[in-house]
Amino acid sequence: MWTVKVVGLGLVAVSLSLELLDRFLRRLRSGRTRNEVLFFPSEVACVEHLFSPSHYSSFCSFPHSVETSFSRLLRCILSATSSLDICVFAFSNMDLYRAVLALHNRGVIIRVLADKDYTAIPGSQIWSLRYSGICVRCGVGSVYMHHKFAVVDHRLLITGSLNWTLTAVQSNMENVLITEEPELVQPFIKEFHRLWECSDPARLHCAIDQKPADCLAVTDTEVELMTEL
Amino acid sequence: MWTVKVVGLGLVAVSLSLELLDRFLRRLRSGRTRNEVLFFPSEVACVEHLFSPSHYSSFCSFPHSVETSFSRLLRCILSATSSLDICVFAFSNMDLYRAVLALHNRGVIIRVLADKDYTAIPGSQIWSLRYSGICVRCGVGSVYMHHKFAVVDHRLLITGSLNWTLTAVQSNMENVLITEEPELVQPFIKEFHRLWECSDPARLHCAIDQKPADCLAVTDTEVELMTEL
Numbered sequence: 001m002w003t004v005k006v007v008g009l010g011l012v013a014v015s016l017s018l019e020l021l022d023r024f025l026r027r028l029r030s031g032r033t034r035n036e037v038l039f040f041p042s043e044v045a046c047v048e049h050l051f052s053p054s055h056y057s058s059f060c061s062f063p064h065s066v067e068t069s070f071s072r073l074l075r076c077i078l079s080a081t082s083s084l085d086i087c088v089f090a091f092s093n094m095d096l097y098r099a100v101l102a103l104h105n106r107g108v109i110i111r112v113l114a115d116k117d118y119t120a121i122p123g124s125q126i127w128s129l130r131y132s133g134i135c136v137r138c139g140v141g142s143v144y145m146h147h148k149f150a151v152v153d154h155r156l157l158i159t160g161s162l163n164w165t166l167t168a169v170q171s172n173m174e175n176v177l178i179t180e181e182p183e184l185v186q187p188f189i190k191e192f193h194r195l196w197e198c199s200d201p202a203r204l205h206c207a208i209d210q211k212p213a214d215c216l217a218v219t220d221t222e223v224e225l226m227t228e229l
Numbered sequence: 230m231w232t233v234k235v236v237g238l239g240l241v242a243v244s245l246s247l248e249l250l251d252r253f254l255r256r257l258r259s260g261r262t263r264n265e266v267l268f269f270p271s272e273v274a275c276v277e278h279l280f281s282p283s284h285y286s287s288f289c290s291f292p293h294s295v296e297t298s299f300s301r302l303l304r305c306i307l308s309a310t311s312s313l314d315i316c317v318f319a320f321s322n323m324d325l326y327r328a329v330l331a332l333h334n335r336g337v338i339i340r341v342l343a344d345k346d347y348t349a350i351p352g353s354q355i356w357s358l359r360y361s362g363i364c365v366r367c368g369v370g371s372v373y374m375h376h377k378f379a380v381v382d383h384r385l386l387i388t389g390s391l392n393w394t395l396t397a398v399q400s401n402m403e404n405v406l407i408t409e410e411p412e413l414v415q416p417f418i419k420e421f422h423r424l425w426e427c428s429d430p431a432r433l434h435c436a437i438d439q440k441p442a443d444c445l446a447v448t449d450t451e452v453e454l455m456t457e458l
Binding site for chain 1: 233234236237238240241244245247248264265266268270318368372373374375376377378388389390391396397400401402403404406408410412413416417420424
């Protein structure tokens, strides 16, 4: 009879423990899954403390210690510890450029995919990124690369309507969606990989709107043109 | 002793049932929460069957019964049963216009927020939407309304880099994110409401980048100008 009692109570204890463990893990998981939406235009505020926490610029006339949509976006980008994949149509915002450069100097692996036409526009920071030693590729073909997304550490997606420009941040009505939801992040990681491979000037030439299997061999002249970019 | 056995086994049964019920509910919940990402350009395919399922157009030279990114986007929009709130910078795609019109004719409440400058561009369907009796509002002020999102039935968010144009759908590299995640959907619902109130020409005039509390009273001339749009 003691055996029956012990087995019965043991089963109850195990079952309840499993239930509690499961709830704890679920809470832990949902607590970790970040979902956030930012709207722009952002208030203008000083962001120097995000680049050097001990720094205080007495020359800066903007409000200090104010959390804005832009400072949250910057924080999110600066949270990268291993990699940052950027795929943006327009990139001219100096603070975002500084953030990417800071990460590059910290050893974070940066890859930038940009639209080939926008690259040539005055104010574009794509050239500065290249001069800083950051790997940048531009799509080939006649289509616009109109994406505005980035993936931090292969786990955090930043996407939306916002181009990485000052006008978009300070003037336009824009949105940025930040999520760690794997069902949303994984397709962007795959698409970045596909576009990155398709835009490799040294290996293949394929229309960026084709699947890698459809890629065509590149001519020597085309390789030269692409490498010059 | 029988009592002890019955109570022990009863507790085990209850505990296991709770565990199973919880797992079932979780699966049901996660099964309902739609998360999807579409990439563009989309393959070109016939979409007539989405508008009239029994219809077969022998004149259409595009592939039939092909599921594409665009057909999935159209399906998603056409799934609206009570409301569709659209907030897009550019709206000139004829199939998307037909989808919105079809929903309007079915009694779905449609609200469209558009950029005031884009509205005047040839090819824009904003005028056609207005002529069809759909409620359209345009932002005031000098900023661009650069959003590209829609909310179906106050529960399903469609957002991304894609303007509602033919070029965006068939040529550009674009993304559309579809989600029912409340943490992501709710902020867009609130922002739409804020922008919609701010853009009401009959009541208030506020810069669209200000909070409703900052709104200023509109002058008669301004009301006229806005109502004419």
